[in-house]
Amino acid sequence: MSAILGISANYHDSAAALVIDGQLIAAMQEERFSRIKNDPALPLAAARACLAQAKVDPRALDEVVFYENPYGKLERVLLSMLRTFPRSLRQFPRALASQLGGKLWVLDALSSGLGVPRERVTHREHHASHAASAYFASPFERAAILTVDAVGEDTSTALWLGEGRTLTCKERIAFPHSLGLLYSALTAYLGFEVNEGEYKVMGLAAFGQPKFRAEFEKLVRLQSDGGFTLGLEYFDSHTNTEVGFSKTLEALLGPRRMPGTPWKLDGAEIPAADQRAADVAATLQAVLEDALLGLARRARAVTGVDALCLAGGVGLNAVANARLFREAGFTEFFVQPAAGDAGGALGAALLAAAEKSEPRTKFTHAAWGTGVSGATAQSIAEGLGLKTRRVDSVLDATAERLLRGEVVAWVQGRFEWGPRALGQRSLLSLPTPLAVKERLNRVIKRREPFRPFAPMVLTPRAGELFGAFAPRLATFMTTVAEVKPEARAKLEAVTHVDGTARLQTVEPDTLVGQLLERIGRETGTPVLLNTSLNGQGEPIVATEADALAFFLAHPVDGLIIDDVQIDR
Amino acid sequence: MARLFLARLMKPFRWRNPRSTARMLLDFAKAERSSFYDMMEAANATGDLKRKAQYVSHAVDEARHAKMFTLRALELDPSRAADPSLFHADFEHLFTRLGEAKFISFVHLGEKRGRTQMAMFRDELQALEGTKRADTRTKALLDAVMRDEMSHESYSLVLSKELGGSLVGARAWELKRGWLRAGALITGLIYTLLMSVLYLLLFPLALLEKMKAKGAG
Ligand SMILES: [Fe+2]
Numbered sequence A: 001m002s003a004i005l006g007i008s009a010n011y012h013d014s015a016a017a018l019v020i021d022g023q024l025i026a027a028m029q030e031e032r033f034s035r036i037k038n039d040p041a042l043p044l045a046a047a048r049a050c051l052a053q054a055k056v057d058p059r060a061l062d063e064v065v066f067y068e069n070p071y072g073k074l075e076r077v078l079l080s081m082l083r084t085f086p087r088s089l090r091q092f093p094r095a096l097a098s099q100l101g102g103k104l105w106v107l108d109a110l111s112s113g114l115g116v117p118r119e120r121v122t123h124r125e126h127h128a129s130h131a132a133s134a135y136f137a138s139p140f141e142r143a144a145i146l147t148v149d150a151v152g153e154d155t156s157t158a159l160w161l162g163e164g165r166t167l168t169c170k171e172r173i174a175f176p177h178s179l180g181l182l183y184s185a186l187t188a189y190l191g192f193e194v195n196e197g198e199y200k201v202m203g204l205a206a207f208g209q210p211k212f213r214a215e216f217e218k219l220v221r222l223q224s225d226g227g228f229t230l231g232l233e234y235f236d237s238h239t240n241t242e243v244g245f246s247k248t249l250e251a252l253l254g255p256r257r258m259p260g261t262p263w264k265l266d267g268a269e270i271p272a273a274d275q276r277a278a279d280v281a282a283t284l285q286a287v288l289e290d291a292l293l294g295l296a297r298r299a300r301a302v303t304g305v306d307a308l309c310l311a312g313g314v315g316l317n318a319v320a321n322a323r324l325f326r327e328a329g330f331t332e333f334f335v336q337p338a339a340g341d342a343g344g345a346l347g348a349a350l351l352a353a354a355e356k357s358e359p360r361t362k363f364t365h366a367a368w369g370t371g372v373s374g375a376t377a378q379s380i381a382e383g384l385g386l387k388t389r390r391v392d393s394v395l396d397a398t399a400e401r402l403l404r405g406e407v408v409a410w411v412q413g414r415f416e417w418g419p420r421a422l423g424q425r426s427l428l429s430l431p432t433p434l435a436v437k438e439r440l441n442r443v444i445k446r447r448e449p450f451r452p453f454a455p456m457v458l459t460p461r462a463g464e465l466f467g468a469f470a471p472r473l474a475t476f477m478t479t480v481a482e483v484k485p486e487a488r489a490k491l492e493a494v495t496h497v498d499g500t501a502r503l504q505t506v507e508p509d510t511l512v513g514q515l516l517e518r519i520g521r522e523t524g525t526p527v528l529l530n531t532s533l534n535g536q537g538e539p540i541v542a543t544e545a546d547a548l549a550f551f552l553a554h555p556v557d558g559l560i561i562d563d564v565q566i567d568r
Numbered sequence B: 001m002a003r004l005f006l007a008r009l010m011k012p013f014r015w016r017n018p019r020s021t022a023r024m025l026l027d028f029a030k031a032e033r034s035s036f037y038d039m040m041e042a043a044n045a046t047g048d049l050k051r052k053a054q055y056v057s058h059a060v061d062e063a064r065h066a067k068m069f070t071l072r073a074l075e076l077d078p079s080r081a082a083d084p085s086l087f088h089a090d091f092e093h094l095f096t097r098l099g100e101a102k103f104i105s106f107v108h109l110g111e112k113r114g115r116t117q118m119a120m121f122r123d124e125l126q127a128l129e130g131t132k133r134a135d136t137r138t139k140a141l142l143d144a145v146m147r148d149e150m151s152h153e154s155y156s157l158v159l160s161k162e163l164g165g166s167l168v169g170a171r172a173w174e175l176k177r178g179w180l181r182a183g184a185l186i187t188g189l190i191y192t193l194l195m196s197v198l199y200l201l202l203f204p205l206a207l208l209e210k211m212k213a214k215g216a217g
């Protein structure tokens, strides 16, 4: 038996993934355990949970693989400090401390934290881990892989060829020229939190027009061969922790938007500042898509293959993915749900397994977390003075409530890998009327009112309701599709302002699939609104206790954990 | 007790303007959020189902307090809405580090101190009623929160006794932590100073690197 644990940590969203004899056994983000959203801490709790899932002792691990080279990063940080001398004076002590005070010794920390001999702790390269997380999780035997993020050791973008069990890097673009950096800087400029607000920017883009093309040509120049360069004077990125924009950017695009400024995008009169922000977001989205399209065409020209994989934080941009699928000329397209840095843990482990010539894994669902038990949930709920009932049929009980128009918190099986709830830890409701969206946005999730909710649909029926989409992406909610005009009235709470939806397709032979079938039988539309089960600023719930804490703090109608129905 | 003493000393400077009150309430919110993390860790880590429920209920209270303090702070000083650290807080994994008995004793001490401080602030606000500096809504907020804190204080004491935890031991650990924190603060300051000097000494290297970059570009 060979057991390999992959680890990503220290920058954003740390995670662990366990691969045994080539097969993925468990993959989890640390945030689900610490309850700190995007927790970058060393993922010891997640690692232990992965090992517990397989009942493997840490001493039995053959290899613990860190997803990047901890020494390569120090070099880049120091170099960029020197290049920006003397402006980086204030960042210098902090950046050096963050490198020396832990990041550099991460391999030793893993060894002692997990109780694994130091010589078994290794590392791979950041973008290789990204590439592996997409390619080795895909079903393809030959594929081009694009890895696009803010920055790895010193690479921001890379093009790979995957063949069988090997990955070969064909081309790369070096930091600071980086699409991830561009997106982060504009996310901050628009008043959202970097590494968190990118989805909001994507949602906001639908309310605007790409009116700032000329200005953006100064920010990023796209080349005919797929490469690009940033106008560095507009950015201010001294270290990997300081992603930002400069005063020059404000001079170009107008003053930044202060975080926390309320939005008013619905209604007849849209404030000029809001419209301008939406137009900036729309331009950013359009430029990002153009850049990705250039990279994808280059990938096709260089590799000549028909299948494309995409990884890195930029791979989470579902709108861009849809355009890539339509226009890049590949017949097959795959994006793994944890496309961001958390996915590096999975990639590092799969890469090490491939090097050992282990058989490739199957990756057809995202339920790689820890499970729940109805009995445990019932005991805690009763201790909290809640009404509980074990039901004979979870499907009957849930369908009945949903059909009454209730919003139900649904907790089943092992929690999801990646940032999306895909039917294990979800808030569910019917996809109509529009009022349900208002209720969810304003009362339960307290999100900006312009953010859309996503539908889950039974795979065989998706074609009736939605336009064309990349099927392998829709399984993991990493793409969008047009909602057919005739279906919009039935799907009004899950249709975005631009007529699209970030859909998830669900196979009929799963529990959620059966629930959708049941709903379809009653309403004629096998669709549910599905949003992640978490409060504002919190990670998605993992355990029974997390779910009950959510239920106590948020006005949802009911909670179903395993086979237990919980009411107030 | 040093913190309470300090708080007492600062009394003449409190309640003078909404911005400083907001800053103080946001500090409260941070402490509440830290406590939420610790209680959720406890709820998920303990093997006892009855205590799981107690910890969940405690955690939910603390999350609510954090939210209430934050909302009030933003009413008093809306400019703080732009603060990126608004929802951040420390998480020290106290349950894992201390074990359940010591952890719950420690929780009891923290609750008691927190409540005493809130009671002091509340009395100060009570005395200001009817004056120009009155802040009736913050006073009402403290009243609402203190009711929960009282119950946290009492159940944690019962549990601490049940589990054989020692309040003296928890107190000793707390003192040690305070000492280490003060030490870290001073070391941090010295470090920053030394590193800034080092940075400036790097000037010739930076010049070389810039010339190299120019030559390459
Ligand atoms: Fe990355």
Ligand SMILES: [Fe+2]
Pocket: B032, B061, B062, B065, B145, B149
């Ligand atoms: Fe509290």
Ligand SMILES: [Fe+2]
Pocket: B035, B062, B111, B148, B149, B152
């Ligand atoms: Fe408390």
